[in-house]
Amino acid sequence: MAGPGVPEVLDLAGIFVFAVSGGLAAVRQRLDVVGMVVLAEITALGGGILRDLLIGAVPPAAFTSLGYVLVPLAASALVFFWHPQVTRLLPAVLLFDAAGLGLFCATGTLKALEHGLSPLHSVLLGVVTAVGGGVLRDMLGGQIPSVLYDRQLYALPAMLGAAVMAVAYTADLHGGAVTAGAAVLATGLRLLAIRYGWRTPRPRGVPD
Amino acid sequence: MAGPGVPEVLDLAGIFVFAVSGGLAAVRQRLDVVGMVVLAEITALGGGILRDLLIGAVPPAAFTSLGYVLVPLAASALVFFWHPQVTRLLPAVLLFDAAGLGLFCATGTLKALEHGLSPLHSVLLGVVTAVGGGVLRDMLGGQIPSVLYDRQLYALPAMLGAAVMAVAYTADLHGGAVTAGAAVLATGLRLLAIRYGWRTPRPRGVPD
């Protein structure tokens, strides 16, 4: 799902971390090996697949690259055998997840812009790229998607990164540095929100 | 998602009412502001997006029009701040929801017919347009889609409107009056069903 200027290794690193989060969700819900592989693949690739279906880029990138399928498989194997150790590394996983979130919102927005969508719709699709895999992971696991209720700043940093990307693109600023900048902003806001416990509001009058 | 002859303001009114129903579902499930916006957008746009993906009209209309994205955002803001007042207006919301149901089944069927699908498949896609957003709203909210079990006449009026639309189109009757007629029939049946408490049957021998 890499946009131009994004080193492929970075893109695959993002895929890997999202896949680990899918695999750990499978452990928590006591799924079997099939469930683990499905959740790892869907968490890592689902957002990009949704975006590609919506902009008409079919087959989606996940179905034309071997790496996109094999990396989540490797992540599944890791979690299958060593999930207690991986769980202990969760703070690091959260850090990498924030990096994946930033990267995917920036590259997802860029791909939509390059397919001719408006800046507003491209921002939407950037957010879909970043959070869509996690939404599908939660739905498959029988849970309300955490992004809808957990009040963490997760979708909002993705929206910030996507908006910066769209504004820069509209101002004719292109290249890897722009993409990296948007990604870093989103990742940074996500990490600050974790650090300081920032929350999104509930509708007026709805108690905690 | 308007077909020819449907005033755009009517189309956006339907979008608005469906978005309000999504926003109210978010309040009931105590989602945060992100969950509310997502449910409002998906409830309003999900049926049309599914239809457009299935007939190959990509990007879907929701990703080429600003109004389709901004109107649910406005509905979210309304529900976020004034949901107790909106809830008190629920009978009116049900009325408008019936109008949206009628409008969307008619225009959804027409769009499928114009893309060359058979009358039977166009009826199917008209129903998908009308009820798809509500199905996605319920699935995202962790609930069985109400249209599958609540025994209200909701999908059946949509099917009636879609069938009338398809028959008229096959008989070379076109134009805004035909679309309006099909929409009014579906809306009327839905309102009669609410008024008289008509129910759909359960499989033989399944108790209440």
Place this chain on the structure above:
Amino acid sequence: MAGPGVPEVLDLAGIFVFAVSGGLAAVRQRLDVVGMVVLAEITALGGGILRDLLIGAVPPAAFTSLGYVLVPLAASALVFFWHPQVTRLLPAVLLFDAAGLGLFCATGTLKALEHGLSPLHSVLLGVVTAVGGGVLRDMLGGQIPSVLYDRQLYALPAMLGAAVMAVAYTADLHGGAVTAGAAVLATGLRLLAIRYGWRTPRPRGVPD
């Protein structure tokens, strides 16, 4: 969804059995007639629709053939009126379901290969064709998809049949006999797994 060389009657028989399984799920969950028809159609057609969306074959085959829509409707009528009798035939249903699984993984893989996807991605899409309908059925019914946790050999036989199909195709072996062979292998493994109670593993250290 039939590939070349697959008699259409066999294809429709697979659709019918999958639809019966969807209808029976609707009875268990006490859905109404709308829910039953939706679950029957989705279980029978959902896997093929997902595959066709992902390879860009739109409208999906289910939206260009009358039989694909009418057969699940007939299955719904059968289950609606005679579900106690159908439930008693469940061992036979399981047998036919295994046949449908084998047929769909083979023809699904073939269709993806013919659309130019790589063998690995075609195997993935063959498995999606075979199990996708059941996954959507479970999600609509508010349950975690059984294929993710029930430890039965269901996805793995589909993967075996899909892999055999892809290897044969890559080795320039074509025709109905090859498709039939792959289907029979998958069906056979599924039946052996039922007969001998073979199970898929859970992640290391996760208790039963």
